[in-house]
Amino acid sequence: MSLPKPDELISDVKLHSTPAKDWMEIKPELKKGYYLSIVEPKYLEELDLPHMGKWQPYDEKWPLPDDWREKVKEELQRRLRINRGFKLFMDICVRCGACADKCHFFLGTGDPKNMPVLRAELVRSVIKGEFSTFGKLFGRLAGARKLDEDIIKEWFYYFYQCTECRRCSVFCPYGIDTAEITMMMREILLELGIGTDWGIKPVHNSYYIGNHVGVPPQSFKENLEFLVWEFEEITGIKIDLDKYINRKGAEIMFVPLSGDYFAEPGIYTMLGYLVLFHYLDLDVTMSPFATEGGNFGFFNSLEMAKRLHSKIYDEAKRLKVKWIMGGECGHMWRVWHQYHNTFFGPIDFLEVPKSPITGTVFEHAKSNKIIHIVEFTADLIAHGKLKLDPSRNDHLVVTFHDSCNTSRGMGIFEEPRFILKHVCNNFVEMPENTIREKTFCCGSGSGLNAGENMEIRMRGGFPRANAVEYVHKEYGVNHLACICAIDRAALPTLFQYWVPGVEVGGLHELVANALVFEGERSRDVDLRRRPLKTPVKGVD
Amino acid sequence: MNVGWSFLIFLVLLLIPWVGVGVLGLQGLFVTVIPYVCFLIFIVGLVYRILNWAKSPQPFKIPTTCGQQKSLPWIKHSRLESPFNTFEVVLRMVLEVLFFRSLFRNLRADLQGKKLIYGSAKWLWLGAILFHWSFLIILIRHLRLFTNPVPSVIQFLDYMDSFIHSFGVPPVYITDILIIAGLSFLLLRRLVDAKVSYISHGSDYFPLFLILGIVITGVLMRYNLKVDVYAIKQLTLGLATFKPVVPEAKIGTIFYVHLFLVSVLAAYFPFSKLAHMVGVFFSPTRNMPNNNRADMHVNPWNYPVKHLTYAEWQERFREAMENAGIPIDEEAEKEEHEWYTIYGPNKNLNL
Ligand code: HEM
Ligand code: SF4
Numbered sequence: 001m002s003l004p005k006p007d008e009l010i011s012d013v014k015l016h017s018t019p020a021k022d023w024m025e026i027k028p029e030l031k032k033g034y035y036l037s038i039v040e041p042k043y044l045e046e047l048d049l050p051h052m053g054k055w056q057p058y059d060e061k062w063p064l065p066d067d068w069r070e071k072v073k074e075e076l077q078r079r080l081r082i083n084r085g086f087k088l089f090m091d092i093c094v095r096c097g098a099c100a101d102k103c104h105f106f107l108g109t110g111d112p113k114n115m116p117v118l119r120a121e122l123v124r125s126v127i128k129g130e131f132s133t134f135g136k137l138f139g140r141l142a143g144a145r146k147l148d149e150d151i152i153k154e155w156f157y158y159f160y161q162c163t164e165c166r167r168c169s170v171f172c173p174y175g176i177d178t179a180e181i182t183m184m185m186r187e188i189l190l191e192l193g194i195g196t197d198w199g200i201k202p203v204h205n206s207y208y209i210g211n212h213v214g215v216p217p218q219s220f221k222e223n224l225e226f227l228v229w230e231f232e233e234i235t236g237i238k239i240d241l242d243k244y245i246n247r248k249g250a251e252i253m254f255v256p257l258s259g260d261y262f263a264e265p266g267i268y269t270m271l272g273y274l275v276l277f278h279y280l281d282l283d284v285t286m287s288p289f290a291t292e293g294g295n296f297g298f299f300n301s302l303e304m305a306k307r308l309h310s311k312i313y314d315e316a317k318r319l320k321v322k323w324i325m326g327g328e329c330g331h332m333w334r335v336w337h338q339y340h341n342t343f344f345g346p347i348d349f350l351e352v353p354k355s356p357i358t359g360t361v362f363e364h365a366k367s368n369k370i371i372h373i374v375e376f377t378a379d380l381i382a383h384g385k386l387k388l389d390p391s392r393n394d395h396l397v398v399t400f401h402d403s404c405n406t407s408r409g410m411g412i413f414e415e416p417r418f419i420l421k422h423v424c425n426n427f428v429e430m431p432e433n434t435i436r437e438k439t440f441c442c443g444s445g446s447g448l449n450a451g452e453n454m455e456i457r458m459r460g461g462f463p464r465a466n467a468v469e470y471v472h473k474e475y476g477v478n479h480l481a482c483i484c485a486i487d488r489a490a491l492p493t494l495f496q497y498w499v500p501g502v503e504v505g506g507l508h509e510l511v512a513n514a515l516v517f518e519g520e521r522s523r524d525v526d527l528r529r530r531p532l533k534t535p536v537k538g539v540d
Numbered sequence: 541m542n543v544g545w546s547f548l549i550f551l552v553l554l555l556i557p558w559v560g561v562g563v564l565g566l567q568g569l570f571v572t573v574i575p576y577v578c579f580l581i582f583i584v585g586l587v588y589r590i591l592n593w594a595k596s597p598q599p600f601k602i603p604t605t606c607g608q609q610k611s612l613p614w615i616k617h618s619r620l621e622s623p624f625n626t627f628e629v630v631l632r633m634v635l636e637v638l639f640f641r642s643l644f645r646n647l648r649a650d651l652q653g654k655k656l657i658y659g660s661a662k663w664l665w666l667g668a669i670l671f672h673w674s675f676l677i678i679l680i681r682h683l684r685l686f687t688n689p690v691p692s693v694i695q696f697l698d699y700m701d702s703f704i705h706s707f708g709v710p711p712v713y714i715t716d717i718l719i720i721a722g723l724s725f726l727l728l729r730r731l732v733d734a735k736v737s738y739i740s741h742g743s744d745y746f747p748l749f750l751i752l753g754i755v756i757t758g759v760l761m762r763y764n765l766k767v768d769v770y771a772i773k774q775l776t777l778g779l780a781t782f783k784p785v786v787p788e789a790k791i792g793t794i795f796y797v798h799l800f801l802v803s804v805l806a807a808y809f810p811f812s813k814l815a816h817m818v819g820v821f822f823s824p825t826r827n828m829p830n831n832n833r834a835d836m837h838v839n840p841w842n843y844p845v846k847h848l849t850y851a852e853w854q855e856r857f858r859e860a861m862e863n864a865g866i867p868i869d870e871e872a873e874k875e876e877h878e879w880y881t882i883y884g885p886n887k888n889l890n891l
């Protein structure tokens with residue numbers, strides 16, 4: 001799909017003026033390049049989900065089920081009843097507007113319905129209009145309206161222009177989290193049978209094959225074989241893969257991300273994990289079934305999130321490991337950190353994670369028995385267990401992108417920075433208001449990283465890209481490190497568009513680059529075969 | 541348009557006591573029945589809201605983590621932004637409720653050419669703080685009307701609030717000036733700022749008009765249209781002790797307007813956005829600790845779900861795995877598991 005040039009794309013964005021018409025009177029106009037396609041009904045069927053047959057969002061009349069109105073009302077009320085957060089967020093917004101210009105989709109489109117407060121009003125107005133006496137009595141004056149078919153289109157359009165990034169929630173005086181609202185609204189759309197192609201197919205793959213991209217176990221192994229072969233070509237070091245796949249009785253089960261063994265540049269992060277395991281001779285293995293730490297189910301419904309991740313603890317049990325470690329991924333860690341324990345706990349068949357190398361007991365994960373590989377590695381470095389030569393990353397000027405999920409849904413800020421500072425010499429932060437808890441989403445999270453909605457992705461990613469552009473021009477940053485597989489898939493496209501010249505990669509790629517192996521041989525390229533600034537002098 | 545209607549409703553409310561007392565002479569109705577009914581609505585309504593929130597379960601522990609998590613012992617965790625225990629949560633909440641900490645973070649985004657700039661934007665915070673704190677202090681000061689003798693704390697507050705008198709300025713309360721400043725700012729902002737104006741409903745302007753109305757009638761009563769304070773105190777004490785008396789002395793219609801608007805505010809409170817006063821305490825993104833992996837949160841409606849088991853999966857890929865040299869788990873057994881779903885054709889659970 002052809003996009004306008006970067007300079008033209010956002011020329012229509014006005015952050016301080018609004019349409020003449022009241023937002024309730026503006027009918028949803030589904031712009032091409034902004035929305036996702038609808039999935040083939042058979043995928044929904046095979047996942048026991050309702051569907052609306054074969055149709056697409058651009059169809060004038062949507063084939064909604066006959067009782068759609070009752071269904072929507074019933075499902076709204078159900079969620080108000082069983083989810084305090086949702087109910088509260090519907091009740092207490094004062095429309096102070098503090099969240100208005102915090103959303104990257106608003107900053108990239110200027111569309112007022114992308115202000116988090118209005119995104120929420122899209123539902124709040126219906127709840128008032130359908131269920132509240134005040135709302136029924138005063139109508140528009142109280143911000144209330146009645147349900148109609150256009151509203152369903154509007155919901156579909158705008159709740160898939162929210163990446164559930166929680167940036168708005170940081171600034172709201174009541175912590176109103178539009179991400180929670182989006183989650184509930186996507187569930188309700190799903191109840192009607194509305195599921196997106198990019199959102200549901202990965203779920204189907206993950207459910208039946210084991211990972212989002214649908215890599216079967218034999219290809220999983222082949223891909224890893226290719227990676228360790230590459231590594232051997234470059235360094236002469238041979239990694240034996242067999243013990244890392246489906247071996248019973250290992251101490252640790254590691255769960256990777258499909259993005260990391262499927263395509264560049266994620267594969268170098270996967271390689272980074274394997275290199276680290278090999279370096280430590282770690283007693284770790286991976287399940288060929290639980291080959292996906294990420295969870296696209298989460299972008300559709302909480303139930304689906306649970307359906308996909310049941311396999312993780314089940315596999316840990318079957319493989320008789322002691323504890324679980326997870327790779328570098330954003331939404332995966334939102335789910336693992338904030339939801340897993342509630343979904344699957346109490347986890348009493350595993351042990352509290354303890355690093356076999358340093359003896360550190362990870363008390364903060366004592367209940368759900370899962371730690372982040374970045375926590376694991378930071379602990380190794382702090383104990384001096386890794387011999388690192390940061391100059392091996394001197395060809396890179398690195399910045400760090402805090403992924404929205406790990407930032408605002410977990411709070412892992414220092415561990416990755418600690419690692420970065422030990423594995424490279426040139427580390428530059430992006431401007432203060434665009435990092436840490438105020439970080440900007442890549443614009444493609446929560447199941448939006450498809451091809452057909454490229455324009456909204458480029459617009460939504462604009463604030464992130466803009467901050468990268470700043471450090472690129474100011475400090476010559478040419479590499480962005482992140483701990484999210486969706487970032488690694490989405491950001492290269494984003495940067496190609498907005499800031500060519502900045503590459504993207506995971507943290508453990510840089511760790512592996514910097515690792516000094518005993519008796520290693522000389523080389524003059526990094527794991528991606530990019531020339532090193534100062535070649536490694538080995539013992540050969 | 542929203543503003544207009546909401547102002548009109550406010551004007552009507554203003555006229556009601558004017559006509560009711562000034563013309564029809566229904567003092568009794570306006571000083572007894574209406575305040576009592578409205579305050580009853582306030583209490584019952586608020587209790588209803590609170591119970592309603594309290595009894596709906598919070599399924600997941602979802603704090604918005606705005607700072608470093610507690611993980612490794614040598615990494616300093618942010619006790620306020622990523623509270624790990626109840627004490628830290630309380631600290632975070634206190635700062636939110638008393639000082640609007642999240643609002644203090646506010647930024648303003650501007651697009652200059654192709655550059656996004658984020659500037660500091662503390663005005664909203666300041667206006668909100670001025671308004672809320674003044675409101676609170678004024679409310680407490682009012683207790684002198686409902687107590688006899690007046691507790692010294694309230695006397696002291698009264699004294700502090702009016703200490704600028706000693707500089708020879710006219711006898712005004714500081715909070716009176718500040719609340720009018722705060723409210724005017726909030727109202728102006730709503731009218732002038734394009735985005736805020738665009739998101740505002742009539743019901744967003746209404747409380748501002750109402751509270752401004754209350755403040756202005758109050759101030760007028762004190763500084764211009766002098767009312768009989770002794771008679772008022774008789775009346776308010778009577779109300780507070782459930783022995784209401786309709787004062788014989790003429791108080792001045794302005795007082796009835798003031799009291800009526802306060803009654804309306806009370807009755808309106810629980811059913812409007814003003815309920816944020818209580819709601820803020822329930823906010824799951826602020827009142828829960830970020831200790832999910834250390835301390836399990838229970839969801840009362842958690843249910844087992846349908847999922848594929850390893851045995852089923854392995855059966856499907858057995859041959860490919862054997863060819864690829866991936867170990868087969870011969871012990872894996874096919875097991876049925878109990879499951880529920882709230883979706884689609886197999887729906888078997890109604891939450
Ligand atoms: C625990 C007590 C309370 C807290 C923490 C609180 C907090 C806040 C915050 C943070 C705002 C957003 C900023 C703003 O728009 O001004 C706000 C708005 C507002 N509050 Fe409160 N509030 C409390 C009690 C009250 C009470 C008792 C009233 C009045 C009866 C009130 C009336 C309002 C109004 C009218 C607004 C909207 C202002 C506007 O239109 O811009 N609040 N509150
Ligand atoms: S910041 Fe919170 S209260 Fe203010 S408008 Fe946004 S959601 Fe509503």
Ligand code: SF4
Binds near residue numbers: 167
């Ligand atoms: S969660 Fe993120 S994408 Fe969604 S409305 Fe809030 S800021 Fe925008």
